[in-house]
Amino acid sequence: LKCSVGLFKIPFGREVLQYDPERLFLERSTVVRALFPGEYDLGVRVSGGWRFLRYALAVMNGEPSGEQ
Numbered sequence: 001l002k003c004s005v006g007l008f009k010i011p012f013g014r015e016v017l018q019y020d021p022e023r024l025f026l027e028r029s030t031v032v033r034a035l036f037p038g039e040y041d042l043g044v045r046v047s048g049g050w051r052f053l054r055y056a057l058a059v060m061n062g063e064p065s066g067e068q
Contacts, residue, residue: 001048010041010064011056038064 010016015028016036027033043060 001046004045004047005043007040007042007065008045009039010036010060011045011047011058012036036064040065 012035013032015023015032016039020026041060041062041064043058045056045058047054047056049055
């Protein structure tokens with residue numbers, strides 16, 4: 001179990017959590033960019049795992065960095 005408070009990557013989807021050099025294509029998909037214009041947001045996150053299962057629950061302020 002791990003708890004994080006502050007500015008961190010939005011814990012939704014595979015593309016948002018990937019580092020840029022690891023991504024197959026340089027840009028994120030259009031759908032992900034439309035839903036999450038910025039990769040980072042302010043909030044509280046609880047994450048963890050058990051055996052092969054992984055989870056992340058977060059409460060965010062809803063104003064991603066880089067949003068127009």
